[in-house]
Amino acid sequence: MRVGPYVRLLRPVNSVMVGLAVLVGAYLAEPNPSLWDVWGTALGFVTGFTLTGFSMVLNDYFDRDIDAVNEPSRPIPSGAVKPSEALVYASLLSVVGLTTSMLTGTGCLMLAALSTVLSIGYTSYGKRLGLVGNMMVSGCIAIPFLYGGLLVGTPRLSNLLAASTAFLSNTGREVTKGIVDLEGDRRFGVETVAVRYGCRRAAYVAAALYTSAVLLTPIPFFTGDATLGYLAAVAVTDLGFLYSSIRLLKDPSRSGARRVKNQVVAWMLLGLLAFTLLEF
Numbered sequence: 001m002r003v004g005p006y007v008r009l010l011r012p013v014n015s016v017m018v019g020l021a022v023l024v025g026a027y028l029a030e031p032n033p034s035l036w037d038v039w040g041t042a043l044g045f046v047t048g049f050t051l052t053g054f055s056m057v058l059n060d061y062f063d064r065d066i067d068a069v070n071e072p073s074r075p076i077p078s079g080a081v082k083p084s085e086a087l088v089y090a091s092l093l094s095v096v097g098l099t100t101s102m103l104t105g106t107g108c109l110m111l112a113a114l115s116t117v118l119s120i121g122y123t124s125y126g127k128r129l130g131l132v133g134n135m136m137v138s139g140c141i142a143i144p145f146l147y148g149g150l151l152v153g154t155p156r157l158s159n160l161l162a163a164s165t166a167f168l169s170n171t172g173r174e175v176t177k178g179i180v181d182l183e184g185d186r187r188f189g190v191e192t193v194a195v196r197y198g199c200r201r202a203a204y205v206a207a208a209l210y211t212s213a214v215l216l217t218p219i220p221f222f223t224g225d226a227t228l229g230y231l232a233a234v235a236v237t238d239l240g241f242l243y244s245s246i247r248l249l250k251d252p253s254r255s256g257a258r259r260v261k262n263q264v265v266a267w268m269l270l271g272l273l274a275f276t277l278l279e280f
Contacts, residue, residue, distance in 0.1 A: 005080035006089060009060055010053040017269065018144050019049035021166070024275050025148020028158040036152050043100040044151045047112055048144045051097035055119035055140060057090040062123045069184035107150045115140045130191045131205070134174035135167075142167040158225065162275045165213045169241065169271070172209030173264045175202055176248060179257035203252035207245035210264075214238045220278055229277035237274055240267035 022044040026036060060067065060076050061083055068077040075081040081089075094116060101112035118126075118136045126133040142163035149155030178185065178192030179199045186195050194202035217234045220226040244267065248260045 002080065005075035005078075009057045009075050009081060009086060009089065010093075011056040013265065014056060015049045015052040017265075017272070018052040018141065019045040020272055021141075021144035021162075022048040022148040022151070024162065024272055025145035025155070025159055026152045027148070027276055028145070028162060028278065029149035029154065029156050030152040040104045040151050041148075043104050044108070044148060047097045047100045047104075047108070048147070049097075050093045050100070051112060051115055051119070052140070054090050054093035054097060054116070055123070055137075057086055057093065058119060059123045061086045061090060062127075066181065066184040066188050066190065069187060070181045101147075104151060108147060111143050111147045111150065115143050128189065128191055130193055130196055131171075131175070134171050134178075134193075137174050138167045138170040141170040157223065158220065158275065158278055161216060161219055165216050165271060166268070168209050168213035168216070169264065169268055172206040172213070173261055173268075175206040175209065176257050176261045176264065178202055179206075179252060180254055180261060182254065199252040199257070203248045203257070206260075207249055210241040210245045214241050217274075225278055227277055230274055233270060233274035233277055237267050237270045240270065 023041060026041050026044065027033070030036060060074060064076045064083055067074045072078060076083060076086055098109070098112055098116065101108045118139050122133055122136040122140075126136045129136075145159050145163040145166060146155050149159040175193050178194040179202050181190075181192070182194045182199065184190075185192050192202070193205050217238055218226075220230060240263065244260045244263045247263075248257060250256075
């Protein structure tokens with residue numbers, strides 16, 4: 001069995017990002033790592049990683065016909081992974097993720113279960129709901145920041161702020177992806193913002209969501225929690241989101257949206273770094 005296609009299905013960059021978001025959430029709730037339950041936080045990373053992988057694989061399973069039009073080189077439409085194999089793979093990832101969450105407490109298990117339900121709901125039906133479906137995906141991206149807080153105690157305002165900015169920026173990215181996937185989505189009746197209202201209006205919606213995330217980032221300054229490191233990192237992050245928003249508005253084509261979609265991953269990673277600097 002070739003491992004490469006299965007790794008691609010997992011989307012390791014996305015899965016690692018969510019695992020790191022769990023750790024960032026833990027740090028925001030308790031900035032002193034020496035007080036963490038090391039075993040519990042390690043399990044938290046595994047939960048974030050595997051449940052994100054689960055959602056990615058399940059999405060590719062349900063999207064295999066659409067991907068045959070939009071992204072024929074992906075593992076399932078290319079024939080590198082059979083649909084039945086992908087479904088077994090997704091099931092195994094979900095079992096691992098839910099088991100590790102169960103070992104860290106009832107609250108963590110409930111959040112992990114909520115994330116799993118959102119993933120299943122989105123991939124099986126929610127994606128046809130346009131912006132509502134995009135928000136379901138983003139809920140899965142926001143949850144890890146709260147999950148991490150529960151791992152070490154009680155989530156704080158900074159956990160909620162990180163979750164909110166992640167929710168808004170990722171929803172913007174999902175709308176942007178809708179522009180990239182327009183042809184296949186339209187053929188299979190997926191009612192994204194781009195399909196329903198056109199690429200230009202979808203670009204405006206995505207840019208508005210990116211800007212909304214940017215507008216939340218000064219809150220730590222007003223609450224007295226911001227540090228020089230945070231302000232520097234978040235300034236670069238915000239400029240990145242604003243730059244990508246302008247680029248998308250200037251060129252809401254498939255190729256332009258694809259570039260912005262990839263850029264936003266970098267800004268989101270930098271945003272993760274910014275939140276780790278809140279206490280320095």
